Amino acid sequence: MSATLTQTGHTATPAIPAPQSPGRLAVRRFVRRPAAVIGLVVVVVFITVAAAAPLVAPFDPIKTSWTLIRKAPSWANWMGTDESGRDVLSRVIWGARASMMAGVVSVAIAAGIGVPAGLAAGFLGGRTDMLLSRVVDAMLAIPNLILAIALAAFLGPSLENAMIAIGVTAAPVFMRVARGATMDVITNDYVEAARALGNPPWRVMLKHVAPNILPPVLVQSTLAIAGAIIAEAALSFLGLGQQPPAPSWGSMLNSAQRFLSQAPWLAIFPGAAIFLCVMSFNLVGDGLRDALDPRGK
């Protein structure tokens, strides 16, 4: 920054750039990554399409037509029709709704359980930490898809139960992330100062520690949404998620298997939608991680 002359003619000291908030710095770092920005744009498109499905979908996703069975992609049906004559594009659009909802709700459940538990474990330490950590170790010992399948099986097959199963199985990772971040944050001077000022422990935990563990939780949430979308598709593919005739990318792939040689488009489009959506969330997650924690780059 060059030195400037003041009105009185004296040479001013070099101007010090105004300090930027960590949030602004993170946004600047994020937008410098083209892959992350593209990912974010695609995620926004998917969310918009999912929210506006009734307006965007060209046809009713569950209306069958015996004259349109397994028609190849055409101008009338851009992604073709399925074994019941339903428009595949409309089902992919409505399927986005199920996937997005599963992604967001499951991650909300996971964060709702895992973050308070991790915060308590990291902040209180001692027996609370030991007990919660052992439970988390036990849950992490069961591969999460197997646990989600077992939970969905015992709860009964439905999209709601699939979301609960995915949320519960993803909670331990949130607990670990929140615990680690809390243990890091409580070593800071401002936490020590808040304690020294006589704040009760719950106030220190909620007002001074909790807001500062949000960046890693946010990164984990974005990556977990990608995982939850795949998990919902997997459960629906196995018949444990969204039930027919309601559209879901996973259940569409399940029925597409039977007509692979006659109607390959039935498998190509829903799978491509999962791939694109999951990859976009992963790109955003990677971008956020680099933007919020440049040391870990």
Next chain:
Amino acid sequence: MRGFLGKRLLQVLPTLLLVSVLVFCLQQLMPGDPALVLAGEDHDPKVVAQIRNELWLDRPLAVQYAHWIGNVVQGDLGFSWRIRQPVLDLVETKLPVTLQLGGMAFVIALCIGIPMGVLSAVQRNTKWDYIANAIGLAGLSTPNFWLGIMLILLVSVDLGWLPPSGYVPLTENWQQSLATTIMPAFVLGNAIAAVLMRHTRSAMLTALDQDYVRTARAKGLSETRVVLRHALRNALVPVVTLGALELGTLLAGAVLTEQVFSIPGFGKLIVDAVFNRDYPVVQGVVLVTATLYVLLNLLADVLYVVINPRMRGA
């Protein structure tokens, strides 16, 4: 080393105990009374009472758990309600199929992931690095059941090179066995390859920055020798152990892969059990999977100490 092993074993035991509690609790989530489900449509009160008594359902939960875990410890995982066979027998029949598939998938993952990670690190910030990273990200974002369906479409339906489904045991005909498992193994190994590629890249970047690599270069060794003999050898230590942790992902991924390729393994066993409401099998499979996973983690830790001399004194 013995102290380390003992300490890790002591940590594993409570984890396994808690896993068993979680698996036992799964049954409590089941809607309705299991005795009514088993008694058939008549719901004869005498039959229902007899089933309750046989399955210990009329006892307090803690007693039920103690009875169940006592049996599990003696190798009795229960009795399949549907197939009318001990769960342990079913596990013993299906597990080798999944282990063969998982073993092949892991080898494929190593063969793809490590060279790609090395290439990406050596060619850092070049087009090769970007391509390898893009392939890695795509691998992580592709649902393996979709990849399986697409490969069946291309390799089996269009090209007719490999059978689309089925399984031939290795002992029966090894060529046929390989033909039926190579495609599912590739599908299963794909996501692990992406994870290994990321770990290898990161470990290689750290290794290439070390003084001993600089010294090796200063001695005039060829770049290939520096990369393969000096950097990779050290970078592989964390990669091998982190890779071993991915074996749990293999067990979970096998559920979907076996479903797509109709392979009668462990994964298909749990899915069939879910649809037949055969809850003892579901519980048994989850318990065995979790135990395997915990033991594999333990093995990974031991492996880390064995191949990393600096950890031996720790």
